[in-house]
Amino acid sequence: MEGVIDAHCRDLLTREAGFDWTVTEFVRVVDARLPPRVFYKHCPELLHKNCPELLHKNRSGLLHKNRSGLLNPPATPSGIPVHLQLLGSDPDALAANAHQALRLGAISLDLNFGCPAKLVNRHDGGASMLRDPERLYRAVDAVQSAVGDHIPVTAKIRLGFSDRRLALACAQAAEAGGAAQLVVHARTRNEGYRPPAHWEWIGRIRTRLSIPVVANGDIWSLEDYWKARTLSGCRDVMLGRGALADPWLAPRIRHWQLTGHRLPPTSWPQRASLLSAYAAMQRNTLPDKVVVSLLKQWLNHMRARNPEAAQRFQALRRITDLDTFLDGLNQPTPSAIAVGQS
Ligand SMILES: Cc1cc2nc3c(=O)[nH]c(=O)nc-3n(C[C@H](O)[C@H](O)[C@H](O)COP(=O)(O)O)c2cc1C
Known part of the structure; x- marks a missing residue:
């Protein structure tokens, strides 16, 4: 989360088992290939690749062996993989920066088509791409073609810009472009962060796609997690503000998954x-x-x-x-x- 979840925060939030993977704040791509320092600033984990002890616990299924056969993604000190996120609309610039990220050690990339910020949208980034599924397709396709099949490219969308009419078309465009997984924040851009999150809409998308779909939006508690899973049918969820509000929310969910019991509230x-x-x-x-x-x-x-x-x-x-x-x-x-x- 931009301006909020940095490498230190990722480190702290992943010290107890719960998260399968994390995502950096977005790297804003306009038209140029960005210098390495921008990537290192957003993802210092690239610089000191942690030797992941917990990778066998990773359930995302997204981690592939890289060309040298080693599984060594940038990861938090506890070994939880960190996916580098790019935000942009220009396919060539996205492809060039995807290359740069790989050169610096990324082995997975996430594309942000959900950011609602006015400044970002005015310059055609984030959720503004949801107005045109064809452009979204071209962006994903350009990045996937640039990095090759062995590198998973994932995407994050909302349900639309001002309404939900293109929700499915955008999701299908991401899949057709080669996305290995799709996170859906269950609100339109114009809904901002206002409740409710429309988890049932994620279910409509999930049943029409063959890639894994991850439910996101308004998961603040174990009860929300159950509801989001039930309504979306998704196996996995992504936590945003809920993980900051209760830093033990992911361990709480994991504990329940493993034992069927609740952890006590965070003191x-x-x-x-x-x-x-x-x-x-x-x-x-x-x-x-x-x-x-x-x-x-x-x-x-x-x-x-x-x-x-x-x-x-x-x-x-x-x-x-x-x-x-x-x-x-x-x-x-x-x-x-x-x-x-x-
Ligand atoms: C301050 C802030 C910054 C965010 N930055 C990012 C970002 O850089 N990349 C991203 O994919 N989502 C970003 N998001 C969106 C969250 O990841 C998440 O999709 C959204 O908040 C809905 O989930 P939640 O209700 O669990 O918070 C941001 C949200 C907030 C509130």
Whole structure:
């Protein structure tokens, strides 16, 4: 998720079993081949390819052996593969950047046709491609042809731009272009992030495609996961904001899948220690004030679904000093936080 889920966040979210794979923030492709530093910034996992111990647990079925026969994708330190995501509309530029990504060590690519941002859409990227399935086909086809059959190219779509009339046509275009898997965010671009997510529409798409379809949108809890699976018929789901709101949501789902039992709710100390670990990683390279903003952003994602996070957010929202902020996070009760301007 752009501006939110970076490599540190991916690292923390995948420390406990739950995720099968993760995706980078999108690399925006306009017309030129981007320099390596752009790819490394979005996917530092390319630089220090982790030796994945957990790959045998991967169920996505997307990982192929590369030409040298080694299965060594960029991965989080826990070994969960990281797919590099490109966002663009120009087939040649996408193909050139797909090549570049491969040269730098990517062994799978994801194409974003779901981004609703006005600026991105005005320049013909993200969800604006959903207005023209033929263009979407050309983009996927160009990337798949450029990288070869041994590299899985996946795609992410919404149900349409302003309405759902082209939902199936777009999904079929992605498949015809060579996508190995399709993630469907069950809303149109104009619906933004407003509930509800129309999971039943994903089911309509899934039954007409032969590639795996992954359900996405508004999965905040185990109950949502069950509903999304039932209505879409999809085996797999993708978590977005739900994984930030409850960083143990993926392990919660996995635990239920394996045992049929529920994990207890995520406690405040678990949340505080995760946020503190995130701060410790970020402060190595970023100014303290920026780290505070990142912490507030994550706490903001938690607070809609967790009253303790809401209380902390309220108590800490004016604090700009990192150590004071961390102190506040780690106080046993929100009322113990000495609220002060720094
Ligand atoms: C702040 C923000 C940034 C996002 N950035 C990306 C992105 O870079 N690539 C992408 O495929 N989806 C991105 N998304 C969309 C999410 O991956 C997801 O499809 C969407 O939020 C719906 O799922 P959710 O309801 O579980 O969050 C972003 C969403 C948000 C809120």
